[in-house]
Amino acid sequence: MNAQQKLSSLISGMLLVSLLGCIGQGKTGYYNLQAMVQAVDANKIYIPLAVIGSGPAGISAAMYGANAGMPTVVFEGNKPGGLLTETTYVENWPGIKSTRGPVIMETIKDQAQGFGVLFVNDSIDSVDFAQWPFVLHTELGHTYHALSVVIATGASPSVLSVPGEQEYWGVGGVNTCAVCHAPLYKGLHVAVVGGGDSAIEEAIQLSSYAKQVTILVRKGTMRASDRMQKLLSGYPNITVRYYVEVQKINGDGNNITGVQLYNHETKSTEDMVLDGLFLAIGHDPNTKLFKGQVPLDAQGYIEPIGRTQCTTIPGVFAAGEVTDKVYRQAGISAGQGSIAGIDAANFLKELGFNALIEQTLKPYLFTTQRAEKKNVVTVVQNMDEWEEKVVRSTLPVIVDFYADYCPSCMQMLPAFQAAAQQFEGKVSFVKIDTETATDVAEKMYVLRVPTMLIMKNGQVAARYNETMTFKELVEFVQKFVS
Ligand SMILES: Cc1cc2nc3c(=O)[nH]c(=O)nc-3n(C[C@H](O)[C@H](O)[C@H](O)COP(=O)(O)OP(=O)(O)OC[C@H]3O[C@@H](n4cnc5c(N)ncnc54)[C@H](O)[C@@H]3O)c2cc1C
Numbered sequence: 001m002n003a004q005q006k007l008s009s010l011i012s013g014m015l016l017v018s019l020l021g022c023i024g025q026g027k028t029g030y031y032n033l034q035a036m037v038q039a040v041d042a043n044k045i046y047i048p049l050a051v052i053g054s055g056p057a058g059i060s061a062a063m064y065g066a067n068a069g070m071p072t073v074v075f076e077g078n079k080p081g082g083l084l085t086e087t088t089y090v091e092n093w094p095g096i097k098s099t100r101g102p103v104i105m106e107t108i109k110d111q112a113q114g115f116g117v118l119f120v121n122d123s124i125d126s127v128d129f130a131q132w133p134f135v136l137h138t139e140l141g142h143t144y145h146a147l148s149v150v151i152a153t154g155a156s157p158s159v160l161s162v163p164g165e166q167e168y169w170g171v172g173g174v175n176t177c178a179v180c181h182a183p184l185y186k187g188l189h190v191a192v193v194g195g196g197d198s199a200i201e202e203a204i205q206l207s208s209y210a211k212q213v214t215i216l217v218r219k220g221t222m223r224a225s226d227r228m229q230k231l232l233s234g235y236p237n238i239t240v241r242y243y244v245e246v247q248k249i250n251g252d253g254n255n256i257t258g259v260q261l262y263n264h265e266t267k268s269t270e271d272m273v274l275d276g277l278f279l280a281i282g283h284d285p286n287t288k289l290f291k292g293q294v295p296l297d298a299q300g301y302i303e304p305i306g307r308t309q310c311t312t313i314p315g316v317f318a319a320g321e322v323t324d325k326v327y328r329q330a331g332i333s334a335g336q337g338s339i340a341g342i343d344a345a346n347f348l349k350e351l352g353f354n355a356l357i358e359q360t361l362k363p364y365l366f367t368t369q370r371a372e373k374k375n376v377v378t379v380v381q382n383m384d385e386w387e388e389k390v391v392r393s394t395l396p397v398i399v400d401f402y403a404d405y406c407p408s409c410m411q412m413l414p415a416f417q418a419a420a421q422q423f424e425g426k427v428s429f430v431k432i433d434t435e436t437a438t439d440v441a442e443k444m445y446v447l448r449v450p451t452m453l454i455m456k457n458g459q460v461a462a463r464y465n466e467t468m469t470f471k472e473l474v475e476f477v478q479k480f481v482s
Contacts, residue, residue, distance in 0.1 A: 055082020057320025057337035058152035064341025081105035164249030194280035309340035
């Protein structure tokens with residue numbers, strides 16, 4: 001039986017399981033843990049519970065898995081901490097009145113590490129769920145063999161791809177979540193981009209706070225349902241403008257001040273003054289790599305079975321926005337992640353995974369080696385340290401100017417640390433908090449964060465102002481290592 005046939009037989013065999021939920025998935029006899037342990041391959045690295053994604057769903061799943069005694073590894077992906085790290089203040093996270101999104105995610109990560117969860121700063125490139133243990137290939141070229149997997153890769157909000165969008169994303173006033181941020185726009189004028197049901201939902205949510213809400217629709221009609229469109233008549237502060245397309249987002253360097261619109265009817269452009277812009281133009285579930293591996297619905301979402309987080313592939317679970325096109329909230333993702341972690345741990349227990357098996361597999365399990373690598377990033381706090389550690393360095397130096405309040409900066413720090421380990425001895429990595437070392441930031445003309453400088457012989461060899469993934473950072477640095 002080839003891999004595809006095996007996968008099909010697994011899927012059809014799981015119809016019964018679909019009816020029962022995933023209770024007993026580990027007992028079905030599809031996988032034989034004892035046989036696997038006896039034939040263990042010393043060249044392979046095994047992971048009892050592999051979690052793909054480090055947003056609220058992924059980390060919660062990992063925490064529950066590890067707490068149930070399962071050695072657990074989280075693959076953080078290109079967005080360590082997930083979407084919540086892109087926002088400033090979160091007002092609806094249970095237990096904390098108001099705190100910054102990145103702080104919530106750092107705290108959960110810290111809590112998970114306390115349970116023994118290991119975090120890997122790498123992304124999964126491809127998977128093979130027709131084989132068991134499941135095969136995971138990573139962006140950095142590693143292959144791992146997982147006894148169970150939780151998919152928590154989230155969904156990416158669709159964007160306009162217009163000038164100013166990246167610059168003012170999140171903190172600067174371009175948002176995708178009215179439920180989260182409506183109270184910040186009390187008495188102000190905001191616009192919602194989109195013509196579907198969710199654009200109307202966002203507008204209604206905002207209308208309780210904002211003085212004026214304008215829905216910007218590219219075509220001459222909305223594709224929202226009649227029922228939703230009728231609701232609009234009950235909200236006098238919501239207006240709809242048709243035939244208008246956002247061409248550019250204007251701002252003052254910190255916050256948006258409005259948008260430039262192109263009017264398809266009059267074929268002219270105009271500026272609209274605004275305090276905030278909400279995008280409601282759809283979400284793409286991050287499931288491309290699971291196509292053909294796990295059943296996906298027409299929009300590419302994974303549909304878990306019943307009230308569980310199991311998929312039809314025994315041992316593969318899914319949680320968070322990768323399964324959710326309705327609620328899209330951090331607390332809900334965390335709840336689903338917690339269920340997935342419990343489901344995965346139960347699956348492993350039913351399979352026969354216990355302390356004895358763990359002990360036998362120990363030499364072949366993913367180790368803490370990578371996670372425990374020493375910190376090789378140097379901190380510079382003032383001009384004297386800048387002169388000593390950067391200007392007089394005999395190695396090329398890559399300098400990351402960051403600030404605590406900047407979500408994308410915080411997101412990049414793990415990738416920066418991982419790259420520093422990769423280039424140890426060849427390139428020196430320095431990080432500078434622009435709010436502490438103000439003199440250095442001023443001297444080096446750092447006007448925004450993140451700013452990345454490559455310094456060679458005390459001179460600036462390159463400057464970069466965007467957030468980089470680990471892969472992009474490695475490619476960027478590689479150009480300067482001869
Ligand atoms: C600007 C903004 C503000 C928000 N504010 C709030 C708020 O105030 N309150 C609230 O409740 N919700 C808020 N949300 C929504 C909230 O962030 C999401 O509901 C939540 O983060 C979804 O969690 P998740 O774990 O499902 O996915 P995500 O948080 O999207 O995490 C997905 C994870 O998967 C990883 N990943 C993706 N592909 C791969 C791969 N191939 N390999 C490995 N890893 C991968 C990513 O790196 C990431 O870590 C906000 C969202 C945005 C965009």
